[in-house]
Amino acid sequence: MEAKDAKGAPTLTVSNLSKTIGKTPIIKNISFDLYPGEVFGFLGPNGSGKTTTIRMIVGLIRPTKGTVAISGYNVQKQFVKAMRNIGSIVENPEMYEYLSGWENLKQFQRMVKGITEERMHDVVTLVGMTNRIHDPVGTYSLGMRQRLGIAQALLNRPKVLILDEPANGLDPKGIREMREFIRRLAEEEGLSVLVSSHLLSEIQQMCDRVAIISKGEVLAVDSVAHLLAEQGRIIWEVTPYEQGKQMIQGFMPLIDPKTTDLPAGQVAAVDDGTDLASVNDALVKAGVRVHRMERQLPALEDLFLELTGGESID
Numbered sequence: 001m002e003a004k005d006a007k008g009a010p011t012l013t014v015s016n017l018s019k020t021i022g023k024t025p026i027i028k029n030i031s032f033d034l035y036p037g038e039v040f041g042f043l044g045p046n047g048s049g050k051t052t053t054i055r056m057i058v059g060l061i062r063p064t065k066g067t068v069a070i071s072g073y074n075v076q077k078q079f080v081k082a083m084r085n086i087g088s089i090v091e092n093p094e095m096y097e098y099l100s101g102w103e104n105l106k107q108f109q110r111m112v113k114g115i116t117e118e119r120m121h122d123v124v125t126l127v128g129m130t131n132r133i134h135d136p137v138g139t140y141s142l143g144m145r146q147r148l149g150i151a152q153a154l155l156n157r158p159k160v161l162i163l164d165e166p167a168n169g170l171d172p173k174g175i176r177e178m179r180e181f182i183r184r185l186a187e188e189e190g191l192s193v194l195v196s197s198h199l200l201s202e203i204q205q206m207c208d209r210v211a212i213i214s215k216g217e218v219l220a221v222d223s224v225a226h227l228l229a230e231q232g233r234i235i236w237e238v239t240p241y242e243q244g245k246q247m248i249q250g251f252m253p254l255i256d257p258k259t260t261d262l263p264a265g266q267v268a269a270v271d272d273g274t275d276l277a278s279v280n281d282a283l284v285k286a287g288v289r290v291h292r293m294e295r296q297l298p299a300l301e302d303l304f305l306e307l308t309g310g311e312s313i314d
Contacts, residue, residue: 008036009072011085011159011192012057017066019052019216026052028216029066034160034192039182041207041224042196043304049216050196051090054164057194058088071159087158089166093149097138101129101148104137108152115155123151126189127181143174147181161185162194167202175199179206200304212307219307232271237292241265244288251279271295 010033019027027049034040044050055061057068059075059082068075073082095104105124109115124133127147137145146166153161166182167175179202185191186208197203203210204224211221220227233255238244245267248254255268262268276293283290 010035011071013069014057015067017053017056017068018064019056020064026216030218032211032218032221034194036192037186037190038208039186039193039195039206041203041210042194043203043210044213048213050213051164054090054162054196058086058090058162059083084156085159086162087153087156088162089149089153090164093145095137095145095148098136100136101133104148105152108155112156119155123154126154127151142169143177146178160192164196166195167197167199175202182206212304233296234269234271234276235294235296236267237265238267238283239289244283247283247286247288248279
């Protein structure tokens, strides 16, 4: 989806965050910002450092160097104030199955000052749990448990919400509902939502921007649309093939056919902003027939594999 313009000060700032265990660097100078009302995807192969980074953001692990600021509060120096502005689900939400959803929320209310029953009713409505909130959690589907976990994370009115694999284990209908729900939280509630996920197609549809991490380093941070546009290509189908290929190469760099799955007679060129009308005009004047010209953007999965050197995401 298209990225929106960032508005206001960042709600989450990660600056040169690093973590070394023993003599092994696990996280290496990671930096990115989140802004109000955006959904930010955090992508990386298994073991890339996503969960370690999230644990440092929410204060569960102390970084070796670097800082995390939530709504301007330094997590290391102003921990309590920073944590008042963040809600998170790291791995699966833990609930008492023999208690109702409402009773689980009451347990959390007792631990955090200032949460009213009115606020509890508000978040229950927000996550769409009104009809089942008084049923035992043991009767909930996985999607309902995720929603209850998010309700708990929203009780203290955070500015930032961090969700680690929120669609994990959901069926296609549940995944779509979770995607729409997360978008609504960002757009209607103004939350900054960081989503760690391995579902690349979902990230492509849900997120305004993404950070791609591999081996403890961030390889790219940008809007999905811009990242994909930078990897775009133009497909030409021309005859005679060799003449057309040579002429196109005179205008724009070609992509090695060994790296594409194109059939014979087609040429792939890097979409570098060249005026395609001029290329077409030159081909036609030289007697080369242009049967097809198409601009193609890669799937996020293709971009991910290219940036990470072919590492799969689990």
